[in-house]
Amino acid sequence: MWHMIEANELTKRYGKTLAVDRLSFTVRPGRVTGFLGPNGSGKSTTLRLILGLHTPTAGAVTVDGIRFRDRPRGLRHVGALLDAGDVHGGRTAGAHLTALARGNRIPKSRVDEVLAEVGLTDAARRRIGGYSLGMKQRLGIATALLGDPPVLLFDEPLNGLDPEGVKWVRGLFRRLAREGRTVFVSSHLMSEMEHTADELVVIGRGELIAAESLKDFAGRATTRLSVAVRTPDPAALTTLLTAAGAAVRDEDGLLTVTGLAAERISELAMGRQLPIHELTTRTGSLEEAFMELTAGSVEYATEETR
Known part of the structure; x- marks a missing residue:
């Protein structure tokens, strides 16, 4: 049960x-777990229930078998990013982190360490x-890293980041997981989840x-399996395969x-003595599986998604 997030019949x-x-699921240490769902699916509510910001109507969710709200100095156990804009704009980054460190009995030296880690040292006094x-x-x-916690939650952490920042975050999550931490990431960017x-x-x-x-989930996109074919006479092969x-x-x-399968x-x-230079079966992608398996759960569906 070490460093696990466990939801059991969680209801709100x-x-x-x-x-x-x-809702029942387990998030284990040593890996990055993506949290996906259409808009309005309950992802943000679930994260807030984990952090004790909302109280379940029924069921329970714990970290290491304990409700987060029952833990003193919570930032040393769970770090979270829910809303990057939910911070006092009149404070400096250094002052913001220093106040949080003091309230959670975290050494002040951690403030400079995490500012350096995220590349904000030069902006600390702005x-x-x-x-x-x-x-x-x-x-x-x-802020999430400040208490050096074993469990980390991130809600849409890539919003507003440039390509270099996205690459950095991807590497950060992988490193945190290799260190044995539990990393739970909510995102709507399927391409990033596929890489992370x-x-x-x-x-x-x-x-x-x-x-x-992720591999098993992506493999469930059965309706869109396809074969990539390259030939010096695509028109003739197209006519043959269409027929x-x-x-x-x-x-x-x-x-x-x-x-048609690749063999056929x-x-x-x-x-027909048509040469084939490439013949590759493409398995389903994460995005295809997601669209297919959540089609009945989309809150605002267009004609294309129905």
């Missing part, structure tokens, strides 16, 4: 609105109100859809084929 209701519905969104995100990450997460917790309308490895019932899309000579494509091409 606001009046007639059921935001989280009997007022936070003048920070860009990316700088505020870095400060929020510094080891495990996924996916919810929709407050209910659990999946809790498994056999496949759908073919030509992208500058690279054919993307759905509806090869057999058809050989039968």
Whole structure:
């Protein structure tokens, strides 16, 4: 149970609105766990329940078997970034972190350490109100790291970061996981989760859809499996495969084929003596699996997503 986040039948209701519905999952140390779901799925509410900012209507969520609100000096146990803009704009970054360190009995030396780690040393004496969104995100990450906690939660940590910042955060999360920490990251950026997460917790309308490895989840995108084919005569091969019932899309000579397996494509091409230079089966991506498996949980659906 070391450093684990455990939700058991976690439920939260606001009046007639059921935001989280009997949600059970475990977030383990030593890996990055992505937290995914459509808008309005209950992700932010769940994170606030973990941190004791909201009280469950039913069920429970604990860190190391203890409710977070029952822990004194919480920043030494769990670090979190929920809203980078939720900070006093009139304070400097140094003053903000120093106050938090004092209240959590964290050595003042940690303030300079985390400011250096997130690249804000030179901006430590500037007022936070003048920070860009990316700088505020870095400060929020510094706040989460301040107590050197074993458990870390991040809600949309990449908002406002430039490509260099995104790459840095990706490396930071991987390093924290290698150190044996529990890293729980909520994000809508599927491409980043595909490069960062080891495990996924996916919810929709407050209910659990999946809790498994990223590889296993992405592999469930069965309806969009395709085969990439390259040939010196794409027009002839397109005609042949279309006649056999496949759908073919030509992208500058690279054919993307759905509806036929790679073996059948090869057999058809050989039968017509059409040379094949590339034949690769593409498995489902994280984004495809997410769109497919959460289609019934989208709060505001367009015609394309219905």
